[in-house]
Amino acid sequence: MSAQQAGPSSYFVPGPSQWPVLAGVALLVTMLGASGWVNGQSWGPYVNAAGLLAVLLVLYRWFGDAIAESEGGKYSARIDISYRWSMAWFIFSEVMFFAGFFGALFYARSITMPWLADLDHKLLWPDFAGQWGSVGPAGTVESFATMGPFPIPTINTALLLTSGVTLTISHHALRAGHRMQTAFWLFATIMLGAVFMGFQAYEYSHAYSELNLKLTSGIYGSTFFMLTGFHGFHVTLGAIMLSVMLYRVLKGHFTPEQHFGFEGAAWYWHFVDVVWLGLYVVVYWL
Template sequence: MSTKHETYYVPAQSAWPIVGAIGLFLIAFGAGHFVQQIKTGASGAGYILLTGIAVILFMLVGWFRTVIKESMTGLYSSQMDRSFRQGMSWFIFSEVMFFAAFFGALFYARMISVPWLGGASNNAMTHEVLWPNFEAVWPLLTTPGGTTTEAMGWNGLPLINTIILLTSSITLHFAHISLEKGKRTAITLWLGLTILLGLCFLALQAEEYSHAYHEMGLTLTSGVYGNTFFLLTGFHGMHVTLGTIFLLVLFFRVLKGHFSADKHFAFQAGSWYWHFVDVVWLCLFVFVYVL
């Protein structure tokens, strides 16, 4: 009986994880201070945030280039492929937990904090002391300081963006099927259409934010409703941006003749990530916009 031994490729030490960590730190630091800047009128935090984004983009380009080179030179075995699948699965699971925390904050505010402030669960005295004129309704459109805002409706741009993302999942699925059948022209067309839909989503979300800030008075300082709205939709928009970058890399790799019907996990990983982003948006649409 013969056994086949596969060589498991162990990459050399890389600086890209450290570069990515620095970029994420700058984004977190810059974003946090940028929010404070809105309240205090200070300046400079926006530049830190932009620097962090630039560092992340630089890291993505360098790391993608390294991995693509390793893959195309035949360094990866089937065992390495299984490791990639497990790694991507755990990464998506971590993203699920990331959004679960924000959805948890939304549900806590809606189902516990707001009723509690309204005098539920024998908290009538607390209600009178903390916020005598408070009405336990959601969305909460008035802050303790008296700032009022409007709720973002589900129709209009949010509904259009939902249709766009659902359509993009369908076009990406067709691209994946075309790849498995070896139809490279169809892959390019379907994948290009998916990227275009992703860019349309981001453009419409930017328009939605502009409308919210300038015409509705819905900002990050608009109490718990404004906070949860922008945190959930903003982080989702960031994930759509990263997903679009991922798909762009796959698009150019397809143009260069990369991937085959039986060896295309990078394409599959991008597909997993994009479908995950779409599922998160459906949850957002229901719990943030509709309910």
């Protein structure tokens, strides 16, 4: 945020806006298109694409208004606190989101698998060993190979850890007033995230073509792709957020004292890094 012109105790209240209504309509069109698409309607993909385009346009204009308000000096210290709490609660909701998937993995691996392999079930499934990555007690899932930590997951771990370092350097440069250093290290962070996604795309291709590991490969396949896939989506979203921050840095929007837009995106990126460390240990090593 730019230097504030509003008083420290003031609280800016925006005027009536059309963006919430338009966002609701765009989301409705998006979901109508998606429902038609999954039900085999020829118009479904086109309506879904139109709805997504409308959502992106509304978000672009809506966030543009918020940026203009910030750069116009309308945000006080109380607004800054509101944004910080909002971002903190948003990240907490994301923590709970991933906690649900980690919980499903723990339940399937540590509770369900031993339970299906105990003596009470030997008569039903005598050949079932209850080892993680099995094809199920009835053998209805095609054989597949599990995913190990080498080499791509380990490389991706190094990439994300390095991106956390480059982002921290960029933040310190911004606080010191070194705008070009801020932009350089922020760009490096975005590139590391892009390389991460490239490696994950290759990993998925390898899993499908060589390991026969798919989303339909029992509980192992579903938990693997849900956890890593949603994390990849969050990396993509975080890279988009950082790209917007890079654009704003180059436009001269932030000051060493007021730059919560940058900080909020950085919080999100560090959260994504921490989630990956959990994934790397639980999904690939254990």
